[in-house]
Amino acid sequence: MNADQVVHLNGELLPLADAKISVLDRGFIYGDGVYEVVPVYGRKPFRLREHLARLQRSLDGIRLANPHGADEWARLIDALVARQPCDDQAVYLQVTRGVAKRDHAFPAGVTPTVFMMSNPLVLPTREQVERGVAVVTAEDNRWHRCDLKTTSLLGNVLMRQLAADQGAAETVMFRDGFLTEASASNVLVVRGGRVLAPPKDHLILPGITYDATQEFAERAGVPFEIRPVSRDEALTADEMWLSSSTKEVLAVTTLDGRPFAGGVPGPVFRRVHAEFQAVKRSLQAA
Ligand code: PDD
Numbered sequence: 166m167n168a169d170q171v172v173h174l175n176g177e178l179l180p181l182a183d184a185k186i187s188v189l190d191r192g193f194i195y196g197d198g199v200y201e202v203v204p205v206y207g208r209k210p211f212r213l214r215e216h217l218a219r220l221q222r223s224l225d226g227i228r229l230a231n232p233h234g235a236d237e238w239a240r241l242i243d244a245l246v247a248r249q250p251c252d253d254q255a256v257y258l259q260v261t262r263g264v265a266k267r268d269h270a271f272p273a274g275v276t277p278t279v280f281m282m283s284n285p286l287v288l289p290t291r292e293q294v295e296r297g298v299a300v301v302t303a304e305d306n307r308w309h310r311c312d313l314k315t316t317s318l319l320g321n322v323l324m325r326q327l328a329a330d331q332g333a334a335e336t337v338m339f340r341d342g343f344l345t346e347a348s349a350s351n352v353l354v355v356r357g358g359r360v361l362a363p364p365k366d367h368l369i370l371p372g373i374t375y376d377a378t379q380e381f382a383e384r385a386g387v388p389f390e391i392r393p394v395s396r397d398e399a400l401t402a403d404e405m406w407l408s409s410s411t412k413e414v415l416a417v418t419t420l421d422g423r424p425f426a427g428g429v430p431g432p433v434f435r436r437v438h439a440e441f442q443a444v445k446r447s448l449q450a451a
Contacts, residue, residue, distance in 0.1 A: 171248040173241060173258075173281035178248060181282070190278055192261030195269070196317030198278075199223035200259035203242070204286055204410045207252050207449035210242055211410075215373045219314060220258075222371075226313040229262055232277050245283050252449070253286040255411055259316055289415050294438065297418025297430045298334035298407070302400075303327055305338035305345045305368070312367045324348035333419070335407055337399070340368060344394040350409035351375040354402035355433045359388040361398065374408040381440035387433055404431035413445075414438055 168182035191197035201220050204211045217235045224231050233241065242256055258281040265272030289298070307320035324336040325348035335347040344363050346352050351372040353362045360382050365371040382389045399405065404426050405417040414437060416430035430438075 170282065170284075171245070173245050173279070175276075175279055176241075178244065184280070186278055186280070187264040189264045189267065190261055191263060191265060191272075192259065192278060192316055194267055195262075196315065196319070197227070198259050198261030198316040199227060199229070199314055200257065200316050201314060202410050203256040203258070205246055205254040205256055205283065206286075206445050207451065208246055208254075209448055209451065210239075210246070210256065211445075211448065212373050212377065213239060213242070215376065219371065219373065220260075222312075223314045224260065226310065227262075227315065228271070229260065229277060232260060232279055241281065245281055249283050249285075251285040253288075254283045255286045256281060256283045261316065287411065289412055293334070293415060295430070297416035297428075299332065299419035299422075300335045300337045300347065300405075300407070300417050301328050301331050301333045301421055302337050302339065305340040307338075309367055311345070311369055312365070312371060314370060321348045331422070334415070335417075337405070337417070337420075339396045339399070342396050344396065344399045345369050346372075347407055350407040350412055350415075352399075353378065353406045353408060354394055354399050355404035355406070355431060356398060356402050358403075358433065359390050360433070360437075361394050361402075362389065362391050363394055364391055372408055374410055374413065377441070377444075378406070378408050378414050378437060381444065382433075382437050385436045385440045387436060402426065404434055406434055406437075413441055 170181045171178050172181050172184050174184045201216050203216045261278045263275035263277050265275050328336040337347050337352050338345045346369040353360050379389045407415045416434045418428050
């Protein structure tokens with residue numbers, strides 16, 4: 166932790182060590198808030214409009230008014246990004262329902278708390294990209310509004326730890342026999358040269374990288390089909406990928422301790438990954 170890192174709290178830029186909030190903040194007491202993680206390439210936020218639209222959707226989902234318009238968010242994010250040493254960053258932003266006497270029901274007339282920080286973007290290593298990563302599997306036991314990006318992440322935290330305990334990168338989840346997502350990423354599979362992606366319903370987060378992956382796949386001439394994916398189809402797929410803002414797209418090559426999909430990233434992954442890197446390089450160079 167770097168105490169001098171400049172962060173944003175309620176409209177102010179200040180050192181991390183000075184950014185303080187009340188213990189009665191509903192984010193702390195109830196996990197009553199929403200968040201976004203926006204990757205920044207060459208100091209330019211990637212798909213910012215899409216992230217801000219999803220933020221609005223999450224805020225609507227928890228019935229909290231957006232404290233800023235999209236242009237204002239963009240300005241605040243640019244100001245934060247400008248104060249960091251690295252060109253490639255990951256902006257974390259969260260909005261909570263604010264500080265109030267503890268009572269589950271919404272407080273009246275309370276100002277939301279806005280916190281943002283931007284850290285160096287830590288992408289998968291070259292080895293992880295070239296060799297793929299390990300995942301474990303589990304039954305999805307989270308709530309039924311996984312489409313909202315809320316800070317109440319205990320279900321996801323426990324799932325991620327299940328993977329960490331076994332030295333794996335992620336926990337891939339299934340609900341009632343169908344693939345949902347992983348603890349902090351979406352999951353896509355490839356069968357017969359087609360990408361199969363679970364529908365963006367209430368059981369998964371509508372990933373911005375999922376959408377980018379769809380675009381890159383289609384641009385690379387790879388069919389992309391959105392439909393429920395059964396556990397059997399996932400476990401016998403030709404390829405399995407993770408997608409997220411901080412993982413980009415990553416191949417799964419070990420599943421529950423056994424080699425998966427031949428134990429190497431597949432040909433469809435390599436095409437889509439190459440497309441992703443080309444787009445990223447053009448952003449970094451712009
Ligand atoms: N997580 N599903 C879940 C449960 C996630 O937490 C995330 C992202 C995704 C992928 O969404 P996107 O492509 O928009 O990043 C899917 C972020 C990175 C996090 O919590 O750190």
